[in-house]
Amino acid sequence: MDPTSAGRDPVFDVAVIGAGIVGAAIARELSGYQLSVALVEARDDVGDGTSKANTAILHTGFDAKPGTLESRLVSQGYALLSAYAEKTGIPVERTGAVLVAWTEEELAALPGLREKAEANGYPHCRLIDPDEVYRALPALGEGVLGGLTVPDESIICTWTTNLALATDARGRGTEVLLDHAVTEVAVGAEHTTLTTRGGTVRARWVVNAAGLGADVIDGLFGHRRFTVTPRRGELFVFDKLARPLADRIVLPVPTSRGKGVLISPTIYGNVMLGPTSEDLDDKTATGTSESGFEFLLGKGERLMPRLLQEEVTASYAGLRAAVDHGDYLIEATAEQRYLLVGGIRSTGLTAGIAIAEHVTGLLADAGLELTPRAELPEPPRMPNIGEAGRRPYQDAERIAADPAYGTVVCFCERVTAGEIRDACQAPLPARTPEGLRRRTRAMNGRCQGFFCGAEVNRLFDEQTRTAAPTGPAGDDRAVTPRQEA
Numbered sequence: 001m002d003p004t005s006a007g008r009d010p011v012f013d014v015a016v017i018g019a020g021i022v023g024a025a026i027a028r029e030l031s032g033y034q035l036s037v038a039l040v041e042a043r044d045d046v047g048d049g050t051s052k053a054n055t056a057i058l059h060t061g062f063d064a065k066p067g068t069l070e071s072r073l074v075s076q077g078y079a080l081l082s083a084y085a086e087k088t089g090i091p092v093e094r095t096g097a098v099l100v101a102w103t104e105e106e107l108a109a110l111p112g113l114r115e116k117a118e119a120n121g122y123p124h125c126r127l128i129d130p131d132e133v134y135r136a137l138p139a140l141g142e143g144v145l146g147g148l149t150v151p152d153e154s155i156i157c158t159w160t161t162n163l164a165l166a167t168d169a170r171g172r173g174t175e176v177l178l179d180h181a182v183t184e185v186a187v188g189a190e191h192t193t194l195t196t197r198g199g200t201v202r203a204r205w206v207v208n209a210a211g212l213g214a215d216v217i218d219g220l221f222g223h224r225r226f227t228v229t230p231r232r233g234e235l236f237v238f239d240k241l242a243r244p245l246a247d248r249i250v251l252p253v254p255t256s257r258g259k260g261v262l263i264s265p266t267i268y269g270n271v272m273l274g275p276t277s278e279d280l281d282d283k284t285a286t287g288t289s290e291s292g293f294e295f296l297l298g299k300g301e302r303l304m305p306r307l308l309q310e311e312v313t314a315s316y317a318g319l320r321a322a323v324d325h326g327d328y329l330i331e332a333t334a335e336q337r338y339l340l341v342g343g344i345r346s347t348g349l350t351a352g353i354a355i356a357e358h359v360t361g362l363l364a365d366a367g368l369e370l371t372p373r374a375e376l377p378e379p380p381r382m383p384n385i386g387e388a389g390r391r392p393y394q395d396a397e398r399i400a401a402d403p404a405y406g407t408v409v410c411f412c413e414r415v416t417a418g419e420i421r422d423a424c425q426a427p428l429p430a431r432t433p434e435g436l437r438r439r440t441r442a443m444n445g446r447c448q449g450f451f452c453g454a455e456v457n458r459l460f461d462e463q464t465r466t467a468a469p470t471g472p473a474g475d476d477r478a479v480t481p482r483q484e485a
């Protein structure tokens, strides 16, 4: 297990490809054992793929297909991520959800959905009549026929989740290798060599958690078992003034295409409407479209006309990694010391930690030796960027100790100079203004940076000029595992 044995090429025990929520959770879990782990990411930040652009609901798994791996891992993931969020300070609000029926057909489907929830181990759904639906959500449009409550559906910060998992993994010894897009794979008798844009990475075992790129990596290992279709979901984010209209999640009756268009409060105090569902060819097409805009306007008009009178502050799109397989596709190939995590479409934020535990079990069955570390560092305590918890600008004691927390720079989102500094000096620091947005909310508000952008960028430049370089240089060298503590 010693990755730095004298006279041998440095080889990681495990390389995990992809630093989204799933890959970061796997790296964190594996580095709880006496293993040297590399988290190998193509982009210049963790959580910059699908994990940054979703609807950010912590799902109970009530509507998963019973008996599937997805159903089991979503429901386990709900419990695991809820507990982890408590420990690390990931913002979560237990808003609950109401599934709303607008047609006779949807109404007829509700009892079946309640039974499905029970089959998934979630017994708390309740059928309610239209009056009760309107009491819970008075701003809904006319024509509601009934509803089903899901009291434990919650909203969560997907950005902080990804950062917490990756920071935790790093704290446990994982080497986070950014700007390391894997382009070639050579499986040898003792180890696999990954050729990446940031240098060569060698590892005995490789886990493919590359999300939209998982089929390509699988192909580099010689498999042709699935194709990822990017399924775009576009969303509108409404101004915070809209929040009283939707203090819980409004779910549609799901179809075979997915969970449908919902209205949800966000953890940052806004309301969102979406996502659309559109299969594309281009895995980089995260732009929004005129047709998506029109479609969401139509849906919004029906679901909650008053919402459309509020201002839209932003719109964005995320790409689900859709596959033909009706379930998660998680398989180990022992002879290649390789494991695929594919088809994590619409539930990976919730299921990530449970997927990591499942993957670890499969790796052990395939021959990876697992010895728990005697001691593990405490998980990180993440900065709170949720609206329900106390933010630095509200914390008199903190401001007295460090006036930078009293200097608001982004006024829409009330982000302070202290938080910008912290984000640039964190163990996984912001390396771009986009990374800063995800760590602090700076420039995410009503003005979208029009008012504060210059000052935020000035502070960011100042901090990144003074911060010590953290990432690998990106030259063509072999990457060496860190010495174990």
Ligand SMILES: Cc1cc2nc3c(=O)[nH]c(=O)nc-3n(C[C@H](O)[C@H](O)[C@H](O)COP(=O)(O)OP(=O)(O)OC[C@H]3O[C@@H](n4cnc5c(N)ncnc54)[C@H](O)[C@@H]3O)c2cc1C
Pocket (backbone or CB within 6 Å): 017, 018, 019, 020, 021, 022, 023, 024, 040, 041, 042, 043, 046, 047, 048, 049, 050, 051, 052, 053, 054, 055, 056, 057, 058, 059, 180, 181, 182, 183, 209, 210, 211, 212, 213, 214, 217, 232, 233, 234, 275, 317, 318, 319, 320, 321, 344, 345, 346, 347, 348, 349, 350, 351
């Ligand atoms: C519109 C939408 C709404 C959603 N809503 C929810 C929700 O409410 N709740 C929920 O639980 N889930 C939701 N999801 C699903 C969830 O976001 C995903 O399942 C989850 O983010 C997948 O994480 P991941 O780590 O597998 O993928 P990603 O986050 O995409 O991470 C994969 C990483 O691999 C990297 N990579 C790819 N190729 C290579 C390569 N060759 N070399 C190195 N690195 C590579 C990528 O750069 C990327 O960072 C939603 C998804 C979408 C699109």
